[in-house]
Amino acid sequence: MSVGTRSTLDGQLEPVAGALGTPIRGPRALTGDRSRFWQLAYNIARSEFKLKFFGSALGYLWQLMRPLLLFGVLYVFFVEIFHVDRAKGAAAHAYGAQLLGSIVLFTFFSEATTGAVRSVVDRENLVRKIQFPRLAIPVSVVLLGLFNLGLNLVVVLIFAVISGVKPTLTWLELPVIVAFLTVFSTGVAMLLSALFVRFRDIQPIWEVGSQILFYCSPVIIPVETVRERLVPNQDAFKHFLYHLYMLNPLAVAFQELRHAMINPHTLSAAQASGSWQALLGPVALVAIVFALGFLVFNRAAPHIAEDL
Amino acid sequence: MGDSPKSKSGDLALAAHGLHKTFKIPEERSHTLKERALHPFRRSRYERLEALKDISFAVERGEFFGIVGRNGSGKSTLLKCLAGIYRADRGEIWCEGRMSTFIELGVGFNPDLAAYDNVTLNGIMLGLSPREARARYERVIEFAELEEFQDLKLKNYSSGMHVRLAFSVAIQVDAEILLIDEVLAVGDAGFQQKCFDVFNRMRDEGRTIVFVTHDMSAVNRFCHRAMLLERGELVALGEPTQVADKYLEVSFGREIGYTELAGDVPRVGDGAARVSDVWLGDMPDTRATIAPQSQPTTLKALVTFNTTVRDPAVTMAIHNEDHQPVIVGNTVIEQEHSGVFHAGEQVVFAFSFHNMLAPGRYEPSFTVSHRGGGLSVIDRYQGGFSFVVTGSVASGGLVEVPVQTEITNHGHLDLQHQTIA
Numbered sequence: 155m156s157v158g159t160r161s162t163l164d165g166q167l168e169p170v171a172g173a174l175g176t177p178i179r180g181p182r183a184l185t186g187d188r189s190r191f192w193q194l195a196y197n198i199a200r201s202e203f204k205l206k207f208f209g210s211a212l213g214y215l216w217q218l219m220r221p222l223l224l225f226g227v228l229y230v231f232f233v234e235i236f237h238v239d240r241a242k243g244a245a246a247h248a249y250g251a252q253l254l255g256s257i258v259l260f261t262f263f264s265e266a267t268t269g270a271v272r273s274v275v276d277r278e279n280l281v282r283k284i285q286f287p288r289l290a291i292p293v294s295v296v297l298l299g300l301f302n303l304g305l306n307l308v309v310v311l312i313f314a315v316i317s318g319v320k321p322t323l324t325w326l327e328l329p330v331i332v333a334f335l336t337v338f339s340t341g342v343a344m345l346l347s348a349l350f351v352r353f354r355d356i357q358p359i360w361e362v363g364s365q366i367l368f369y370c371s372p373v374i375i376p377v378e379t380v381r382e383r384l385v386p387n388q389d390a391f392k393h394f395l396y397h398l399y400m401l402n403p404l405a406v407a408f409q410e411l412r413h414a415m416i417n418p419h420t421l422s423a424a425q426a427s428g429s430w431q432a433l434l435g436p437v438a439l440v441a442i443v444f445a446l447g448f449l450v451f452n453r454a455a456p457h458i459a460e461d462l
Numbered sequence: 463m464g465d466s467p468k469s470k471s472g473d474l475a476l477a478a479h480g481l482h483k484t485f486k487i488p489e490e491r492s493h494t495l496k497e498r499a500l501h502p503f504r505r506s507r508y509e510r511l512e513a514l515k516d517i518s519f520a521v522e523r524g525e526f527f528g529i530v531g532r533n534g535s536g537k538s539t540l541l542k543c544l545a546g547i548y549r550a551d552r553g554e555i556w557c558e559g560r561m562s563t564f565i566e567l568g569v570g571f572n573p574d575l576a577a578y579d580n581v582t583l584n585g586i587m588l589g590l591s592p593r594e595a596r597a598r599y600e601r602v603i604e605f606a607e608l609e610e611f612q613d614l615k616l617k618n619y620s621s622g623m624h625v626r627l628a629f630s631v632a633i634q635v636d637a638e639i640l641l642i643d644e645v646l647a648v649g650d651a652g653f654q655q656k657c658f659d660v661f662n663r664m665r666d667e668g669r670t671i672v673f674v675t676h677d678m679s680a681v682n683r684f685c686h687r688a689m690l691l692e693r694g695e696l697v698a699l700g701e702p703t704q705v706a707d708k709y710l711e712v713s714f715g716r717e718i719g720y721t722e723l724a725g726d727v728p729r730v731g732d733g734a735a736r737v738s739d740v741w742l743g744d745m746p747d748t749r750a751t752i753a754p755q756s757q758p759t760t761l762k763a764l765v766t767f768n769t770t771v772r773d774p775a776v777t778m779a780i781h782n783e784d785h786q787p788v789i790v791g792n793t794v795i796e797q798e799h800s801g802v803f804h805a806g807e808q809v810v811f812a813f814s815f816h817n818m819l820a821p822g823r824y825e826p827s828f829t830v831s832h833r834g835g836g837l838s839v840i841d842r843y844q845g846g847f848s849f850v851v852t853g854s855v856a857s858g859g860l861v862e863v864p865v866q867t868e869i870t871n872h873g874h875l876d877l878q879h880q881t882i883a
Contacts, residue, residue, distance in 0.1 A: 175556065175557070175558045175559075176556060176557050176558065177554060177555065177556050178543075178544065178545075178546045178555040178556065178557055179546070179549065180543070180546055180547075180548060180549025180550065181546055181547060181548070181549065189591075190589075190591075193586055193591065193592055194586060194587070197582070197583050197586050197592065198583070201572060201575060201579055201583050204575065204579060205572065205574055205575065277570075279566075279569055279570065280569055280570050280587070281547075282542075282547065282565075283547070283563075283565040283566045283569045284547070284563065284565075284569050284570070284587055284588070285545050285546040285547050285563060286587065353494055353495045353498070354494055355494040355495050355496055356495070359495070456549040457549070459542070459547050459548055460485065460548060
């Protein structure tokens, strides 16, 4: 190791290029030590979860309240008053559970992404004072969303069983659906949290954006209904609209959850899209969003501490 | 500190070569997409702040290395570059071994969580694995002396308890290289002593410590070597005592711009004579503003007489920053009959003493008065000139008088009884 130094005239050590083992290149999105990255992300998420869970006497209940309240309101309006579910015969069975499942999935997406927007800026203190893989912050927000999703899905399943849904083998698709949605949410979370450091109006923009996504996804109005209105028509524009509608990764995930978990009479994501090959569109979109999010975050990571 | 346990082979723990860091401070920051969209071609103007300019240094394994500098000298920026929190614009940094940074204590502490969660999370943040962090919890609580309070949420802790907990977590991190930014000045006296003990222990264990501070006495106490930064440049590197001298010089020396007699200084006295110039050293043209400690020092005052004055007395008083006179000299005792001075004559009164002042800034005052009943004041000069005493000895007293100590062991009490018997 002494090769790396030479003594100057006044006896001080002066480093010579290439002297020591590990070069320090400043903060990055990810470092070589992956286990540390996951430990950090997991533990940040865990402490946040604990805060929500044990922060109040009815911790878990409050956590459930948001999707349940939304569900209650939507159910009363769209099912009891407007009968959205009525037209489609067998597909309408257990519409309540379908609705709740979609709401729960959307809640996950919404929590993960809107929570990520401010996450890096809100953890300014950490970013400016500690060296760690920066990506751990938005990823921890997604993990926190996953914890909540896990609990909420239990409620969905209970609700489904009460509504008369029988467990089937297709339930095994659930991890795939959740993974698909998680990759998409992570991509959006990385993109938004990195952009928010420099553009503070990302927050209101995304609030509106996620609202739009909510109404553009088959949460309230089932895919079958949308399809009935758009596809039999000869109008090419309406066909295009429908394809655009099914390009939405949220639509694919929600519809597949309906089909695989709650009511097999509903269209599967592939059937709704027209073919298995058509599913490549939303998959490619998720891959693009994830890659773009990572690239943007990776580029911003070295300067986040200064730009805050 | 020469007899340190550092290795003789010159192993390096940390090295930096040619570091540059410039911050771009936007004059008017467009923080939103809207502004960008409305003014796409408006280039945001930046003010460039060079925080670090060509910094190169190396720290040996097992060395306690101090980085000192005034506020805004770039020392914290340097530490953040070393820690990997900022990316240096140019230059390279290498380190050998696990490194941990303490820029602030208790980073990421959450007030709504109890000690256990905060300790483990903070430990993981500082580089421990979750298992290590949990295993060390008991030791952390014990060191922080918070056994009775461990179930409380952190928001119910006093600030002292908070700091103790944070410090305890920090020292449980067994990194080979520690980067520490002025976290010493925390807690009550008892806890501070404990912190000092820990730093000594770490030093003796042969860990490499890089310590950023503006407290020179801490540097003198702990550091093997130190480095002085001033406006982003490396000014001095070497023995702590030398760096300390240089530090006092840059801290005080540069801002002394008012050695000329200020016209608006309020003067008292009947005006029969006037102190027209005051300086440090032998000649007025040297204009020294630094008086090194433990050296013969001379302060001189030039007095211009306006009328004939017989046997005037001149008193010099050196005031410290608290405006207390620390050294007072008077011509009355040694030269009662100073002579007769006529109008237009200029006379230099010199006061020499061995400089035993503690390091710091001092302001001399000169009073010319009539001899005899009541010493009526002719002119008093104060407030136009100050000088700085540099030196590494800062015992805490107003003056640094050499003190001899002696320890005599009188043996055991019962032995004494035997000899008496």
